[in-house]
Each structure stands twice: as C-alpha cells, then as structure tokens.
Amino acid sequence: MASIKDVAAEAGVSVATVSRVLNDHPSVSADARTRVLAAVEALGYRPNAVARSLRTDQTRTLGLVISDVLNPYFTELARSVEEEARALGYSVIIGNADERPDLQDHHVRTLLDRRIDGLLVSPTDGGSPLMLDAARAGTPMVFVDRWIPGVDVPVVRADGRAAVRDLVAHLHALGHRRLAIIAGPAATTTGSERVEAFREALAEYGIPLPEAYIGQGDFQAESGRRVTEGFLDLPEPPEVVFAADNLMALGALDAVRARGLRVPEDLALAAFDDIRWFVHTDPPITAIAQPTGELGRAAVRALVDRIEGREPRSVTLPARLVVRRSCGEQPASPEPDPVQNRSTS
Amino acid sequence: MASIKDVAAEAGVSVATVSRVLNDHPSVSADARTRVLAAVEALGYRPNAVARSLRTDQTRTLGLVISDVLNPYFTELARSVEEEARALGYSVIIGNADERPDLQDHHVRTLLDRRIDGLLVSPTDGGSPLMLDAARAGTPMVFVDRWIPGVDVPVVRADGRAAVRDLVAHLHALGHRRLAIIAGPAATTTGSERVEAFREALAEYGIPLPEAYIGQGDFQAESGRRVTEGFLDLPEPPEVVFAADNLMALGALDAVRARGLRVPEDLALAAFDDIRWFVHTDPPITAIAQPTGELGRAAVRALVDRIEGREPRSVTLPARLVVRRSCGEQPASPEPDPVQNRSTS
DNA sequence: CCGGTTCATGGAATCGATTACATCGGCGTG
DNA sequence: CACGCCGATGTAATCGATTCCATGAACCGG
Known part of the structure; x- marks a missing residue:
C-alpha cells in the first residue's frame, strides 16, 4: 500500500508538503498542490489512519458498548449513535x-x-473496576439508557415514571388488580428503576406488589419465559404481567402460548420498550416507547462535547405509553401509520 | 497514559525487555520478568494497540459491512461473526x-x-469500484449472504432453492395458484436469486409468474408495504405474497392491516428469513430459515484462513422451510420449543 | 584454562504520519 | 537600496510500540 513517502516521491516534493496538502494547510503553492493531488490520484493513496492516530493522539472514533445486539432497542440505539457520530466526523x-x-x-x-x-x-x-478506573482516569465517557450511580459521568436516558403511571392507570381502569412484573437484573438501573416506578404507581391505587409478583429476569427472552411460568404456577396467578423489556415480553408470550392460554383473556401483557413487531403480534402489545433515536443522538452530542472540551450535559427524555390490545381493551382508534419513518441523513 | 518507556524506567530495564516480557519472548530472566510485570501492574499499563499495529502492520481486526442493522437477520449474523472472531483472537x-x-x-x-x-x-x-479495487489489490475479503459475481472472492451463503421449492409445493397443496413475490433490489444477488428460485419452482407446477406479480422492493419495510398495496389494487390480486426478506414481510403485514384485510384469508404471506417474532405474529408467519449463526462463523473462518495464509473456501449451506399458519393451514404439530437456544461461547 | 555457544539485555532503526523549526527567495517600504 | 517580513518548502523529531544486531556474561567441553 502506498505511503506518504511514495506520494512525495511521485510528486517531487517532501512528505511535509504532501501532508500539508492533505490537511489543507494554507501555505502550499497551487503548483505543489496540483502535483500532490495528481500523485495521490495516480497511486490511489489513502492516508494510514493508524499512523495518523499515533501521531495526533486522536482516533476520531467513539466506542459504544451495548448490552445486547439482539435486542431491537439497542440496535436502534446503535443506529442513531452511528448516524449522529458520522455527522460529527466520528x-x-x-x-x-x-x-x-x-x-x-x-x-x-x-x-x-x-x-x-x-x-x-x-x-x-454495577460497574467493573475497569470502567470505574477509566472514568476516573478521565476517559471521556457518557452513559446511555442505563447508568452507574455515584460516578461522575453524564447520563442520557429516558424517564419512564410517567409512562408507567399511565400504564398502571390503564390497567386499573380495565379492572386489573393483580399486577406482576418481570424485572431486569437488580444491578442495572433500568432493572431496579422500572420496578420502583411500577411499585409507586401501584401504591397510588392502593395496590400492593407482593414479592411473589416480582419475577427476577435478566433482560433475555428465556428468563421472561421462566418467570412467566412461575407466575402461572402460583396459587393465585397475576392478571397482568409487565415485562421490563421487549425480549422478556417475547419469552412471556412463549410461555403463555406453550400452555395454550390466551392474551389478554388469561393473562394480560405489557412491555417496556416498543418495537415495530408489537403492532402485529397476537394480540398487539401495549408498550412503553422510548425516544430511542433522540437518546442516541443526544448521547453522542454529550460525548463529543466532552471530547472537544465543552461541558457535557446529562439528558432525560420522557417515555410514553402506547396502548394496544394486550391488556384487554380495543384502543379507541387504530394506530395511524404503523410504518415508522426512518430518517436517512 | 503510561507508555512502554514509563514501564521500562519503573522496572529499571530497557523498552526492549519490556516488550519481550509482554510478548513472552523466551529469553528474559525471571528477575526481569517479575520486575516488569510489577511495573506494569503499578502503572496500570496497557499496550497502545495503535502503535503496535503501526509497527507490526496488523490490527487483528476484521471489518464487517452489513446491509441493515435494523434487520434481525443481519444482527444475528453480526453477533455470530463477532463471537467466532473473538474466539480466534480478532x-x-x-x-x-x-x-x-x-x-x-x-x-x-x-x-x-x-x-x-x-x-x-x-x-x-453490484459492487463499487472501491470494493472491486480492494479485492483486486489483495485485501483479504469474503462475501457473506450476498455476493458480487465475477469477483474472485470466497462466498459464504445459504442456498434457498430447495426451501423455496418446498414453499411452493406447500402453497400449491393449499390450493393457491396466483402467487406474487416482493423482490429485493436486482443489484443484489439475494434480490434476483430468490425471484429466480421462485419462478423455477412455480414452473414445475406450470404456474406462470407474470410481471405484475413481481414487485420491486428494496429489503426495507416501507417498500414491502408499497408493493403489497400495488398487488391489492390489481384487477386480479394474488392469493399469496412471498416477501424476499422479513422487513418487507412486516411492511406487507402493515398494508394488509391498513385495509382491514386478513392473513391468510384475504392474502397469504410467506417470508424469506425467519425471526423469532414470526411465531407470535397474527397469524404466525411461514418462513424460510437460514442457518444464520453457522453462516457467520463459517465466513469468519474463511476470512481468517485467507488472512493467515491458508486457502479459504466458499461455503453454501441449505436453508429450510418453516411452515406456520400465514398461508392457510394449521401445521400438523405445534412447534416444539419456540425459545431458540442462544449459544454463550 | 580457553574458544565457542547460549542467554539476557540494551541501543537504535523502523512503521507512516504530523509539525516545529530552519532556510531561502521575493517583495514592499522607508 | 537595504532591511525585514512573509510565504513556500524541506529536514528532522516525535508518537509507542517491535525487532535486528551487538555486547557481555556465563557456561560447557576438550
């Protein structure tokens, strides 16, 4: 692969001049510029990002560590993150x-x-020493969706409290009184927060949340299935199951189906995180939708602010309830347009 | 961030020795090794991968360019690719x-x-000059799922021909005679191949595939919806629509639902690429399942073979038909266990 | 006891860029 | 006309690793 030296030789100039042309530094003669550009073209030269990064000590690259690629929520998050990053040159x-x-x-x-x-x-x-050390050592860092308490790192997330309250109101209005939740791992903020929000909302209606109605999941489908089976085996099974993410809702659906039961007649179902398939499941699933794309973009902006020396800000966006039929009632009007628009920056 | 020089100073040895310890070169004294390791520990030193790559001219990194992250098929592919690559040290x-x-x-x-x-x-x-040049210039490369004809690059893919034939047999047995397809872009092999396989299978039953029954999609949901609406507006609409990927099937479902029609009574539906949600859609969707994980792993192995100087081989794996209810018939026995096992290497 | 291995180690070149500093010619101004 | 400045360019240091080569010590066998 051609290097900057080859280009310099081909153009009859020094490597410094080539570099200047490539980084459009002002003091380069028009003549030199054309010759360099011609040489670049002739050799099909592309600067070596590895060498450049070593010298400049910056990679113009962001790392994104997500919890699960198979979860459509994270996949959408990743997409918006990449999109915004690309727009910003990363x-x-x-x-x-x-x-x-x-x-x-x-x-x-x-x-x-x-x-x-x-x-x-x-x-x-809850945060490995590695990540904590990195944060303390000053690595620019931003948490998105989930976060680790007690660390001085900006957080970009959705607040589901109001939407959970709306959900409980909806369930209560439908006459449901025995409500259960499939929680995520307690070590994650979204794991515990969603349970808390649910418990608080129930409290407003004087409904208790017994231990037996709190199933411990791990955000994966299999755990949703296992927990739901446990619920169904209870002497007094719940009337509604609220899954803390869409994968566990899928598992719950699997469990219900395996027993030959029906949603919502035998067990109502709601989920945190809305995905397109929920419109077409049997029945369509009531869910709490996060502004996923906005979260991803805001997170990138916060991180880039931090990287480029500006002051990053934490962001909290509201989630909203999307009522469908899985809890028992036909919504008043059908959803306007089920095909979501995909931005194509 | 500490560099190898800092470690050398701390340990009282030269950078060469530090490097030897880190790459466990045989001739290093036990004493030097302990001192270096201690220094590494004390400083929290981690080798700079950028510098190492520049020097060794290898990054131990594979690039994976997929067509669409929002498509669960590619997401699963990406997961298996990363898994296998990690196992091989990439x-x-x-x-x-x-x-x-x-x-x-x-x-x-x-x-x-x-x-x-x-x-x-x-x-x-069909392949940009950039990619073609890279292939010709000797960049180790492997195509997965889709490929570009006429380029000397190994291909790892699934052959859907037999499964498409099974599908058509199934549809024919159910009495369907007017079969339409939502094709992918003609520029992609999977776009044209699936239409060809469908056409050939139909021919075996003496069923024609008129132009009007070939809808041009682009593998995205919106196109599936648009094409399906076109089909429904035809003087003689098809009885079955076969979507060339799962996203376009979703769009088709949207279109059918928007008209207040029902699957399979008003329009039967089948899709290429099986995803977990198809079990729970209304109705469950008949699909052609690819051995996605196996494809990803085989692709990585082929690519790494090529990189490490061995002879890479093209691989073709069979796809299989999974019959559900979306084409009209209750399958004989229910699916055994809808929760797929996820390997956790 | 001596010449030749072998082993441990350090010095320095190298990978491909960026950039500080030096140099040189030309031009404007007093 | 001379001085100083500015614009264009080149030389060389540098980033953080790896690795070739030289050096010196220890050790072995004859």
Missing part, C-alpha cells in the same frame, strides 16, 4: 456485551487499548 | 450500510483506512 465501534459483565469488560478493554476518543456505555452491571 | 468493526451504496462505500473506505486485516461484506449493490 466513527463508532460497537461492542456487544450480551448482558455479560465479563464480555462488557472485554470490550471496554479492547476499546481503551485502541485509544478511542470516547466511550458510550449502557452498563450491564 | 475484533470486529461493524459498518451499517442501511442498504445504501454510498454508505457502504463510506464504511469500506474507513475500514480500509484503519488497515483492518480483512473484510466481510454483504454487498448492497
């Missing part, structure tokens, strides 16, 4: 933690070794 | 082309600039 390297702290650490480590300019994380757990 | 950088040739080029270019060791591509189009 690349993104994605690491998939698969909800496993050890894998998360693996990716954080390799990303750090590559000297990425900043890190976007949706932590799988 | 990292993966994913580029999402969003089915846009310009974006695909953008990612290929940045990956090449980063001097990745090899490239895995599922081309969005």
